[in-house]
Amino acid sequence: MAVPSGSRARYRRILRFAALSLAQTWWYDLFLPRVGLRGVAERTRSARMQRIARRFHALAVDLGGLMIKVGQFMSSRLDVLPPEITKELEGLQDEVPPVPFAEIRAAAEAQLGMPLERAYDWFDETPVAAASLGQAHRARLTPADATLSGFGAVVVKVQRPGIDEIVDVDLAALRRVAGWLSHVRLVSDRVDAPALAEEFAATSREEIDYLHEAQNAERFADEAAGNPAIAVPQVVWERSTRKVLTLEDVTAIKISDVAALRAAGIDPSEVAHAFATTMFTQLFRTGFFHADPHPGNVFVTPRPASADAAAPPWTLTFIDFGMMGTVDARLRAGLRTVLLAVTARDSKRLVQGILDVGALLPGADTRDLERAYATLFARFGGMGFAQLREVDPREFRDFAEEFGDVVRTLPFQLPENFLLIVRAMSLTSGVCSTLDAEFNIWESIEPFAGQVLRDEGGNLVKDVVGQISAVASTAWRLPQRLDALITGFEEGTVSVDMSRLERRLDRLERVATRGLSAVVFGILLIGGILLRATDEVFGVVLMAASVVPLVTTLFPMTGRRRR
Incomplete structure (x- = not known):
């Protein structure tokens, strides 16, 4: 896209921030570990991530436009970004x-x-x-x-x-x-x-x-x-x-304004229960949900005295429908699995549900993730927010240190609608805990899990019959397929695909090339910096020359095809 001349300064400012952040990350997280200085990179990582997030926060507030939305979007990408960044950006307000x-x-x-x-x-x-x-x-x-x-x-x-x-x-x-x-x-x-x-x-x-x-x-x-x-x-x-x-x-009354609710004779804990029920109904039943239910987008509206005793004394009034989510059939099935697993505190089934919704790439080694969830359920499962507040913060820190890297190194890629679900549930639990310190989100989810169990029970026989049919079909075809394979070996018509091995060799070759380029870049850059103090011209030449191996490392060319 051709950028209008009046907007080029904005465009360049965004790219300059991204380029500097990328170069800093490359230096500490790729180059230093390769030259034996991994400890330096690890000791400074948390502070560096926080500094990058703070600089982006300032940039977003200054530029406005989509940059604030980018920051809010990034703050919810727990699957992609480290917690130092998501934590710093979660308070970014669209004001x-x-x-x-x-x-x-x-x-x-x-x-x-x-x-x-x-x-x-x-x-x-x-x-x-x-x-x-x-x-x-x-x-x-x-x-x-x-x-x-x-x-x-x-x-x-x-x-x-x-x-x-x-x-x-x-x-x-x-x-x-x-x-x-x-x-x-x-x-x-x-x-x-x-x-x-x-x-x-x-x-x-x-x-x-x-x-x-x-x-x-x-x-x-x-x-x-x-x-x-x-x-x-x-x-x-x-x-x-x-x-x-x-x-x-x-x-009307902002849903998080506890004092105003009480002044109007409304019990905040009842509002918390109704709000959670409303949001989970949207997520698990209707499939069309408000994806941005923060306190500014939900009011509690008192009803005038009515002859209808069954009518609630107040309503939840939603506004701002720019960010909405939908739950398709595949996502709904995966969510059912996740819901049942959370209710049963079943870590293995929970990981399967995460795979079903497409949040993990197929083939990922999930054993450590299952262990992490099992530990989480065993220690914190079923606790309300008030109980969680009483837990020693060191326990949370120890848990994060033990399993944080496991989660972040797995190939997570949350589908958009699942990301919106995570956002909606996170905001819902936050609002409810503000209204009622004793609020227990597990208790609000369990009725929906019970309905899912009843629904699942009706399909149990159908699923068993389907599985038996699939196994029988495979067993029926197995002798013919084995016979065809043996015949192929005897006639010499069976070939072996070596393309995967070739691709691995190409990858090793590219890694070696990039490693050498990184070392050359570091030598030229550091040498130029040191020599600049005594010979400015030669020092600057070395620093400029370091750009060539840097480009080779950051943007490697596709490996040549082996013959």
């Missing part, structure tokens, strides 16, 4: 200085095709919230629109002017960085960086299309229509476009 109202007015009027005074009866110039992609303002519909909609108070989301170009530039930079990472074996052996970039790009494109968000809101409302405990704001389609979204104003 930036608001756009001047004159620019927001111009953008909204261009989208709506009329002055704001004609589109709305009143429009508050002070934003309710300002984010990196857009900002929200309170407004009131005209009498005619209010009569048609059945309500007057609305919240209007308006995209920031020029956000399309910023998104294009940021995605172009991210794709370039992903291309670099795909040539670094330390990364490419564990994660498909270009695929991650495309996954993030698709999610970002959907999030800046407000019509897509409006459709999500209506679908979510349709699926929750039979549940009086859930409310969803209505969309004002006549005042909504791809870049302007007008929704019913449903602002």
